[in-house]
Amino acid sequence: MSDYSTESGSAASLVGLVETQYAEFDALPLDSGLELAPLKIAYETYGSLNDDRSNAILLLHALSGDAHAAGYHEGDDRPGWWDIMVGPGKAFDTDRYYLVCSNVIGGCRGTTGPASLDPKTGQRYGMRFPVVTVPDMVRAQKMLVDHLGIRRLLAVAGGSMGGMQALEWVTAYPEVVDSCISIATTHRHSPQQIAFNEVGRQAILRDPNWCGGDYYDRTAPDAGLAVARMIGHITYLSDGSMHEKFGRRLRDKEVYGFDFTMDFEVESYLKHQGEVFTQRFDANTYLYITKALDYFDLANGRGTLVEAFREVPPEMRFLVIAFSSDWLYPPYQSKEIVRAIKGNGLDCTYLEIRSDFGHDAFLLEAQQQTHLITHFLEVTAHRRGVGV
Amino acid sequence: MRRPGRELRELLGNPEQSRPAEGLPSRIARDPAGVRYDHHFIVDTIEEGSRVLDLGCGRGVLLRLLVDRKNVRGTGVEISEEKVYEAVGKGLSVYHGDIDEGLSYYPDGMFDYVILSQTLQEARATALVMCEALRVAKHLVVSFPNFGHWRARSQLLLRGRAPVTPALPYEWYETPNIHSLTIADFRLFIANLGMKAERSFYIGRRSPVGFWPNLMAEHGVYVLTRDSVK
Structure with missing residues (x-):
């Protein structure tokens, strides 16, 4: 996800001030056979749950997202990552629906992850944190949803990694979901996607400050994480958007410097994005989450992709959206x-x-997505007889 | 933000955008209630609660009519992004894509009806699309503009010009119709494909026509099925 989303979607948030909340659980069984215990999940909610608890929608974030999907935190000048889509009168209309968004397990934004304390050692997990998968993330979200007293979800919705989770939700728990909105995503990572992730991971692993993941009480591998983010960023943009945004413009100079300091605007942009990212993201989380993305294959353990949807009831509705210039998830x-x-x-x-x-279009193209999602949810809610 | 070059392409016009805004893709006579006669016939034909796939569903007018009046379980395929938005705005489920991509992902007999309403003349793999349609459905509804209509014939015969008529409103250089067919051509074609007409319906300039359809009809509508004899 890019950090320039506010440039084009900067209408004042209507959700207002929000606070992250936390739920704690004893243990979560993982695909690897290990378990994560205990587990804390950071989440936010917007709108209100109706009397028959039938208007809840789960929002699912992407690689670098978090529980803060909409509104502002006290003192922040930027809203949550999908604020253009969430709020009164927006696609996920908080006047009609109750939205829940949580930080994934393995994350670094409030939910238990590699930077959390390992109760067995009293030290931070680091690389002793168990490898997690997209199905593990979804299993944790199911625990949260149950904890919140929500028996059915009107929709599960997300872009990129969030879209994978949405697909995993309807195939893992088809009986409790009414519809699935899956945006700019895939049913499994292609070799190209794995390759980009691996370059990002290697940038971190080869940073001398990484120290086997035990860097929490010393200098963090910021250089490696920043390079990983720069690579990621290139894949989130498009050839066209880079032409438009940067062209070959030079940064603070009229002629080439004939050295290896910064020449081009695009270089400066990537450097800035890399640096900003290190202030809010943990390098080990980057390793774990990209690994979860690479492992993801909806057909895993379900035969073929077609067979993966066999248990889905005929009433289920799907909305799948892609973007023409998305070359990361084409x-x-x-x-x-x-x-x-x-x-x-x-x-x-x-x-x-x-x-x-x-790829960033799912965070930016508000108008078309709003039209599609609004009508899609309306039909779903109507069929389910959801009162608001 | 738009890539440079697109504006130019739009100025030059792409076939999708140069179509007239209403009465797409060509003018078709309407009944007193304002419903196109071909839609009227199709709605009459299709049984209550059928499973329907509308290939080239456009803005979803016919599909919406079928859902409202016949309670069908329907879905559409449409190549134009703008039209998909309109169809979704009508509460319909639509796949944004080209019908020439095929239907191979559908198992046999998944639908009762496949509809090719004013679409066939724009499909590249005509025979394949029709055969696939009758693999995934029991019945295939096809409607198309008739190039054998007297008005088109007279333009060609008397003026020596490629016909431009209310039913065929495009100049030769902007037409989306890559196939020009007559009702006689169509009958021959379906016989060769091992299909037979269960019902047929013809529409003239203002109302349905019952005689000399290849000369008098601007549009033909057929309900086809596999011919068990062949």
């Missing part, structure tokens, strides 16, 4: 998901939105 991957869904006779709307914003 539209063909979304189409594979859609065909598998439709091959099961399930109801699915698919749209490839023409956009030049690349």
Whole structure:
């Protein structure tokens, strides 16, 4: 996710001030056979749960996101990561729906992750934190949803890694979900996606400050994490958006410097994004989450992709959105998901939105997504007889 | 933010955007209630509660009509992004894509009806699309503009010009119709594909027509099924 989302979607947030809340659980069994115990989950909610508890929607964040999807934290000048989509009158209308968003396990934004204290040692986990998967993240979210007294989810929705979680939700817990909104995502990582993640991980692992992951009481591997973020950022943009945003403009100079200080605007942008990222993100979390992304394969343990949707009830509704210039999660991957869904006779709307914003479009293209999601949720709510 | 070059392409016009805004893709006569006669016939034909796939569903007018009047379980395919937004705005489920991508992901017999309403003449793999349609559905509804209509014939015969008529409103250089067919052509084609017409319906300039359809009809509508004899 880029940090320039506010540049184009900066309408004043209508959600207002919000606070992150926490829920604690004894233990979470993991795909690896290990367990995470105890577990704390950071989450936020927007809007209010109706009387029959039928208007809850779970929002699912991407690699660098967190529980703070909308509104402002006290003292912050930037709203949550999907503020353009969440609020009164917005796509996820807080006047009608009750939104829940939590930080994934392995994260570094309030939920238990590698930077948390390991109760067995009293030290921070570091690389002793168990490897987590996307299904593990979803299992943790299911515990949170149960804890909040929500028996059904009107929708699960997210972009990128959030889109993977949404797909995992409907295949793992089809009986408690009414609809799935999966945006700019894939059913499994391609070798190209794994490759980009691996370069990011190597940048961290080869930073001398990484120290096997035990850097919490010393200098953090900021250089490695920043490079990882820079690589990630390139994949979130598009050739077109970089032309538009930077061109070949020089940074604070009229002619080339003929040295290896900063020449181009795009270099300065990437450097800035890398540095800003190290202030809010943990390098070990970057390792764990990208690994979870690479491991993700919806067909895992379910046969083929088509078979993965076999247990999904016929009432389930799907909305799958891709973006024309997204070369990190190209539209063909979304189409594979859609065909598998439709091959099961399930109801699915698919749209490839023409956009030049690349992968980041899911955080930026408010108008089209709002139109699609608003109508999609309205039909879902109507069919489910949801009162608000 | 838009990439340089797009504006130019739009000025030059792409076929999708140069279509007239209303009465797409060509003018079709309407009944007194304002419903297009071909839609009227299709709604009459399709049984209550059918499973329907509308290939080239456009803005979803027909599909919405079928949902409202026949309670069908329907889904559409549409290549134009703008039209998909409108169809979704009508509460419909639509797949944004090209019908030439095929239907291979659907198992046999998944639908009762596949509809190709004013779409066939724009499909590249015509025979394949029709055969696939009758693999995934029991019935195939096809409607198309008739190039054999007297008005088109007279333009070609008397003026020596490629026909531009209310039913065929495009100049040769901007038409999305990559196939020009007549009702006689279509009958021959379905016979060769091993399909037979269960019902047919013809629409003239203002109302349905019952005689000499290849000369008098601007549009033909057919309900096809597999011919068990072949």
